[in-house]
Amino acid sequence: MTDTAHALSASRTLWDLLARRAALTPGHPVLLQGDRVLTFGALRDRAERTAAGLYDMGVRPGTVVAWQLPTRLETAVLTFALARLGAVQSPVIPFYRDREVGFALRESKAEFFAVPGVWRGFDHGEMARRLGAKGVFEAYDGLPDGDPAVLPAPPADGTSVRWIYWTSGTTSDPKGVLHTDRSLISGGSCLAHALRLRADDVGSMAFPYAHIAGPDYTVMLLLYGFPAVLFEQFALPDALAEYRRHGVTVAGGSTAFYSMFLAEQRKQPDTKVIPTLRLLAGGGAPKPPELYHAVVREMGVQLTHGYGMTEVPMITMGSPDDTPENLATTEGRPPRGMEIRIVDGEVRLRGEAVCRGYLDPSQTAEAFDEEGFLRTGDLGRLTADGHLVLTGRLKDVIIRKGENISAKEIEDLLHTHPSVTDAAVIGLPDPERGERVCAVIEQPPGAERLTLPTVTAYLRAQGLSPHKLPEQLELVDALPRNETLRKVLKYKLRERYSG
Structure with a gap:
């Protein structure tokens, strides 16, 4: 990590981090989408005006604001506006419908709810009304606007709970995961440190901004001062034109994304699918070793994979200077400050990036052991040089x-x-x-x-x-x-x- 990035990683809050980056490189781009470009300075200034508009609507420090928005420049502006106010944010994945959204609104006690209106043929506003949501407003093309002079001082405490993320519901209701600005900054710092990125890189977000990976990735942009291309809808091969247009050097998301890029490369083996691409990186799902070798061999790029979850956005990450064996068979190493303990085969975690628990106190009590380590439910082991190898899930063990x-x-x-x-x-x-x-x-x-x-x-x-x-x-x-x-x-x- 560069000296500048290391200094920025000590920022108390996400707003503090943005303000410090904007002061350093105000005219450098941070987010790219189609023909639109948002610089670090413009992100700070637009977020302050949006924060003032939200303040005029009644949003105050500690107010719970849920938002269910696609990956757009406006979404990033809104989330930093809420960070400027010190509101509590509850991001909801835009593909969720009545059951999951209604549960999130009820459990978080959201006082406002930002929606995109009709998006991809679905009327989110109508769903919000059907669910009896409070303070519904649209935040797709337009955002609330006001005079920043009305704003109170920015929040100074980065350890208060200001984020409620939702685990993926399967056969049961999702869990509300409690995060602080500092836990998100810590997770993003881990990602930035491991990937050895540069100020001339161009990243990409092909996943929902409402996912825990949204702030994880944005923190990395703020630390290193480089931009990322946003994809509101991601599908290959359609998205390839944007990757090429903006000269993306770092792409990925998860194992499925690696496979999709590899499939595109195989259509024209002798022509690099994204000429500027040098690194695929991601996490979120197991990575078969053979996939690593195929990507490196056939795409001519490096692949680094990591381990994270909603409760801990970044736990370990492979680094481009790791050995091929470690990159193929492990999830990388933890950053300084992340403690990993293996108890009866289960991976347990303690550190600043770990969430504060869940909305439901009983779930919190069940998830943490007596020494404050989070029980992940993942099985694994540590190698002699500190790399983590995941061997499965507790619930994924078949007993025959x-x-x-x-x-x-x-x-x-x-x-x-x-x-x-x-x-x-x-x-x-x-x-x-x-x-x-x-x-x-x-x-x-x-x-x-x-x-x-x-x-x-x-x-x-x-x-x-x-x-x-x-x-x-x-x-x-x-x-x-x-x-x-x-x-x-x-x-x-x-x-x-x-x-």
Whole structure:
């Protein structure tokens, strides 16, 4: 991390961080979208005017403001306006609908709710009215505006809870995760430090700004003073023109994004898909080692992968100067200040980037151990040089005839098969075995259709123990994924195939 970035990382609040960056490089671009450019100075000035407009509407320090907005310049301006006021923000992923949105509004006790109006054919304003939301206002093309002279002093305390993020709801209600400005700055600093980025880099945000990765990435931009291209809607190959137009050097998001870029590269193997690209980086889902090797070999770029979650936006991150072995098989190392402890195989965490808990105190009590370490539910181990290797999820361990089987181990081997695009391994109830191993596979177009005998023969040849071999194979056109970082939703597969 450069001296300037290191000094900025000590900022007390997100507003303090923006103000200090804007004073250093006011005319440098920070956010790019289509033909629009927002500089660091303009982001600060527009956020102050928007904060004044919000203040005129009745938003005060500590007021809970929920927002469900796409990835746009206006969204970034609004979130920094709320940070300027010291309001409590509750970002909601724009793809969520009545159940999740209603739950978030009720649990957070939001007094205002910013929506995009009609977006991608869905009327968010009508949903807000249907849910009885308070203080509904649109924040898509236009934002509240006012005279900054009315504003109180910026917040000075960075350790108060000012963010309520929501874990992805699956079969149960999502959890409200409590963050502070300092926990978000700490997470973004970890990302910035690991990636060894430069002021002449151009980044990209192809994920929802309302995801925990939004502030994580924005903190990195503020620390290093370089811009990022925003994608309101991301799809390949359509988005490639914007990557090329702005000369993006750093892209990614999660494992699914790596696979999508690789698929585009394979259409024209001899022509670099994004000529300026030098690094793919992300996290949010397991990364098969073979995918790392394929990206480096076929795209001619580096790939660094990390480990984070809503509760801790950045835990570990691979660094471009790590060895290929570490980059392929580990999640990188933690930054200074992040303590990792392995207890009975489970990864536990303590440090400034860790959330303050949950809205529900009982969930907080259950999630933290007696020494203040967060129980992640992830299984892993630390290597001799401090790299973290994730081996699966506690709930992803398949217990077959009393033997524990790691789904991830089987998935990593399946990813090395040339006729497998993606794979998910799940345990299904079985009256004789307790659970049986089921492999659900996506295949590339034109590939010969796999059968259970061919899959098990391949896995045997790769050295997999016989008791871990799948006993059921399902082929699907596409694995079910969430709309944020496109994680595979295994609970849907369990529901589908448990009958």
